[in-house]
Amino acid sequence: MTGWRFVLRASSGRKAEAVARLTVRQQLAYKTDFLLRSSFLLLILFVFVQLWTAAYGGDSAKVISGFTMKEIVWYLVFTESLTMAAPPLTAKVEEEVKSGDIAVRLIRPMSYLGYHYSTFLSEAVFRCAVHLLVGSAVAWSFVGAPDFGFGWPGFMALSLGALTVAFLLNASVALCAFWVEETAGLQFVLQKLQFTIGGMLLPVDLMPEWLQRVCAWLPFQAALYLPARAAVHYDGAMLLRYAAVQIGWIAVLGALVAFMYRRGVRKLHVNGG
């Protein structure tokens, strides 16, 4: 599998690391972008805190579908941090195909998907850390300190898998640009699926029974719901099960993305002089 060969080879690992380091340094140049994102996050969280306060009737002891109000607000901090951390991979690939800049990526002895995976992951991890800091400030002041214990390392561990699943979902849409050159519509659908049945806005547990069963068979919850739930409701056995679900989806989506890439790159029309 062309796309994943980079993970297996040591030299490729070093290449990925070099790209990752440069990506993070490049990120530091976008201060305004960070400020805007962070203030937007503050606003969203504030609105949701108000909403949930009304839903719980201000009762901090009340439990809805296994979640207290404090847990649900912190759950949102985790899902929002992850969602807003994902860089616009689809737009990047589409732009590379349209402008023909993809040519300079393809002539390098480095896997194309591997390159994008390392920029995606490093950018996302960096942004996620900033969002967690900002989000924690809001949640802490409205619903109190987080006392999740092992939930924190649990979240960290599942976040890597979650961002990898998010990358693969986005990559499968992004690679459509090799055929159709216009992927905004597909991207819109993917994003909305993540917001709803991916469990970004509210935990899957709060959804109707039948929808929960549908969600269990889809990859979207592996990218948001699983790590956020593991953070607020930590349980060792559950963590292992969640990790297994993520690994399963990574294998399936990884195969799909590698297959799409192999087919797409053969028929790719590289624009421009």
Added chain:
Amino acid sequence: MLALRTRGLSKTFKVKRKEPGLGGSLRSLFRPQWETKPAVRGIDLDVEQGETVAFLGPNGAGKSTTIKMLTGILHPSSGEAEVLGLSPWRQRAELAYRIGAVFGQKSQLWYHLPPVDTFELIGRVYEMRRDEYARRSRELIRERNRSEETTVFLTSHDAGDVEELCSRVVVIHHGGLLLDEPVERMKRDVLNRKTINVTLADPVSDAALALPDGARVVRAEGRTLTVAVDLRRTAIEQVLATWIGRVRLEDITVEDPPLEETIKHIYGMRQETEAGA
């Protein structure tokens, strides 16, 4: 040994034919009509190792498409090619270590970061030893700047230059092939140089012309001289000023350097014709 060999290398693109207007767009949506457009028609080319070949043609002649096939980015519609003994599109990854390609307008620089970081990354991607890569890039930068100063170049955001140097370092290291589209450098070269064609009323020796630094006679046929002027070192007016009142002029024109001169200049070849005769 041959560095490059192609036989009947061709590429056709399938494009949707659209009629003008909304009606045309709708028709093409439901009943698309495809048209095949030949981009490259049967190229046979042999290039020996160490040879420099200029690949010229008007816009749309298929130069870039050919280079893209030779780097393995595009799959040809028919024909075959061998680059350094490898099939570009079947062994693209392997070949990538040994060729450097600079695509005219494309850039892969990381804006907001100094170009030296791009150098580092490229060195890593091509699996070169760090000190080796640093030493070679320093050498080339020095050569380009014609000074010991390596930072001047590195702080200027000249994408084309950085890309070309990256590719050159890689090629020198892995002993490969450099495919280059020197569009940017040609533009700059044309901007920095002018040619004065002058016909004198009386034959005059070069010394009597008293040319300033940066101007020199590149061709002399009887009383007609061709003078190349490097605008970074002297101005056209300065050259003309040295002549006024000293030599009798019959005819004079100032023009951009001819294409072949520009190409020779870029690739650092010696001017064949020096003054004299």
